Amino acid sequence: xxxxxxxxxxxxxxxxxxxxxxxxxxxxxxxxxxxxxxxxxxxxxxxxxxxxxxxxxxxxxxxxxxxxxxxxxxxxxxxxxxxxxxxxxxxxxxxxxxxxxxxxxxxxxxxxxxxxxxxxxxxxxxxxxxxxxxxxxxxxxxxxxxxxxxxxxxxxxxxxxxxxxxxxxxxxxxxxxxxxxxxxxxxxxxxxxxxxxxxxxxxxxxxxxxxxxxxxxxxxxxxxxxxxxxxxxxxxxxxxxxxxxxxxxxxxxxxxxxxxxxxxxxxxxxxxxxxxxxxxxxxxxxxxxxxxxxxxxxxxxxxxxxxxxxxxxxxxxxxxxxxxxxxxxxxxxxxxxxxxxxxxxxxxxxxxxxxxxxxxxxxxxxxxxx
Amino acid sequence: xxxxxxxxxxxxxxxxxxxxxxxxxxxxxxxxxxxxxxxxxxxxxxxxxxxxxxxxxxxxxxxxxxxxxxxxxxxxxxxxxxxxxxxxxxxxxxxxxxxxxxxxxxxxxxxxxxxxxxxxxxxxxxxxxxxxxxxxxxxxxxxxxxxxxxxxxxxxxxxxxxxxxxxxxxxxxxxx
Numbered sequence: 001x002x003x004x005x006x007x008x009x010x011x012x013x014x015x016x017x018x019x020x021x022x023x024x025x026x027x028x029x030x031x032x033x034x035x036x037x038x039x040x041x042x043x044x045x046x047x048x049x050x051x052x053x054x055x056x057x058x059x060x061x062x063x064x065x066x067x068x069x070x071x072x073x074x075x076x077x078x079x080x081x082x083x084x085x086x087x088x089x090x091x092x093x094x095x096x097x098x099x100x101x102x103x104x105x106x107x108x109x110x111x112x113x114x115x116x117x118x119x120x121x122x123x124x125x126x127x128x129x130x131x132x133x134x135x136x137x138x139x140x141x142x143x144x145x146x147x148x149x150x151x152x153x154x155x156x157x158x159x160x161x162x163x164x165x166x167x168x169x170x171x172x173x174x175x176x177x178x179x180x181x182x183x184x185x186x187x188x189x190x191x192x193x194x195x196x197x198x199x200x201x202x203x204x205x206x207x208x209x210x211x212x213x214x215x216x217x218x219x220x221x222x223x224x225x226x227x228x229x230x231x232x233x234x235x236x237x238x239x240x241x242x243x244x245x246x247x248x249x250x251x252x253x254x255x256x257x258x259x260x261x262x263x264x265x266x267x268x269x270x271x272x273x274x275x276x277x278x279x280x281x282x283x284x285x286x287x288x289x290x291x292x293x294x295x296x297x298x299x300x301x302x303x304x305x306x307x308x309x310x311x312x313x314x315x316x317x318x319x320x321x322x323x324x325x326x327x328x329x330x331x332x333x334x335x336x337x338x339x340x341x342x343x344x345x346x347x348x349x350x351x352x353x354x355x356x357x358x359x360x361x362x363x364x365x366x367x368x369x370x
Numbered sequence: 371x372x373x374x375x376x377x378x379x380x381x382x383x384x385x386x387x388x389x390x391x392x393x394x395x396x397x398x399x400x401x402x403x404x405x406x407x408x409x410x411x412x413x414x415x416x417x418x419x420x421x422x423x424x425x426x427x428x429x430x431x432x433x434x435x436x437x438x439x440x441x442x443x444x445x446x447x448x449x450x451x452x453x454x455x456x457x458x459x460x461x462x463x464x465x466x467x468x469x470x471x472x473x474x475x476x477x478x479x480x481x482x483x484x485x486x487x488x489x490x491x492x493x494x495x496x497x498x499x500x501x502x503x504x505x506x507x508x509x510x511x512x513x514x515x516x517x518x519x520x521x522x523x524x525x526x527x528x529x530x531x532x533x534x535x536x537x538x539x540x541x542x543x544x545x546x
Contacts, residue, residue: 118503121426128434139399139445151445158438178503
């Protein structure tokens, strides 16, 4: 084993973890500020200039809170569940490339931790493991509401994972590779968002459901379930769930950027490789803003409608999109490269068709009868 | 002892331990979690054999999707506590006899076929790169297309069967 290489991995993993955790802290600040602006409020403004110290104050508060374990909880799983939730949220970021290779003297710095040939599959594997934390948290709390919350959010995540997986397939089809670096490289002639807009949009919806964000925030359906799967958690254990949700937001935005929004690509990125991470960060922040925007705009979807939307709308839609993409690529390869632009047109049509179906199903039966 | 062998023995021990843990835990949730660990250790075997695609599919499909559904059903039905007494008293001696038979059979075939089993072809050099995925899909969609399609139709039928079974029948006998 090359010790330099090992050291590089350790340092890069450490830096990435720090970025994700620091990002988590300031994402809470960002969300509160942006939400406040949407609601014509000022938002947090006490701790430091622009309340920049607010995350630190929150962290200190959470650390010194009393840790409480319900008397008849399953102690081991109750303790393990927050860890099982946080770890996948962090490790999934390992395959995301943050920029092109940077030459420092004779040394090549690669801006990713792991170059896995089946990186996309790695992402699906880790996200499918991430469900356990929430399910186990709900079950081990020995609380009806927590159990209901855990069951709901795990059912939701499993349902939306299929749509998410098909969106991965779309990106794999268009790039012809499962390596995240190849997928980014394949977008030099046009982001996949342009070729497959409906796919990118479905991906964003599915990611919102995957990270349990509004309008799919079932565990936070306070009126029905108290706080859902983390009702019984307090102190640092609660903070870990909080951390997992926001870290997942960051990592899943970075994955969305890699798959559909050109990754680290941007003007002059080949001449000045250090621009890569900056573009990447800018795109991630834009997607995070989108997520907060959606939360500020849309009310929560009722649970049965949420499941119906996942299974009856998103799943058939993504299946159709995979077919459309495959046919479009085949036409472009066999007939004329310009035919690739048929794909966005037909997929946008499919998307509008799906929206029309949702619109119809959302109307009340009394109106539909007329 | 090489690094590979040590790693193999370690993972094998974990796989066996989790399998035994699954069989002996009196709580169905813990049994399911042991099974998840078992699937993950099997995935690590695939990784060691140089098949990352199979390994990660194993984690996604078995450890992820299928076991989550198992856990979901266990929790939904509240069936996590298994009865403390033996339900099938004849099962243990039967299992013992069958395991003994399997063991003898294994020893027999190992001693007879030992010469040939030593010559298992080493994994292809291209495995671990994109080519492995590509060549596997070529095999799957060209050479074994018919079995592949037959399997998918079988799965589809199973899915339709599940939907039909859960469909409620109202009192008049019609489908609700």
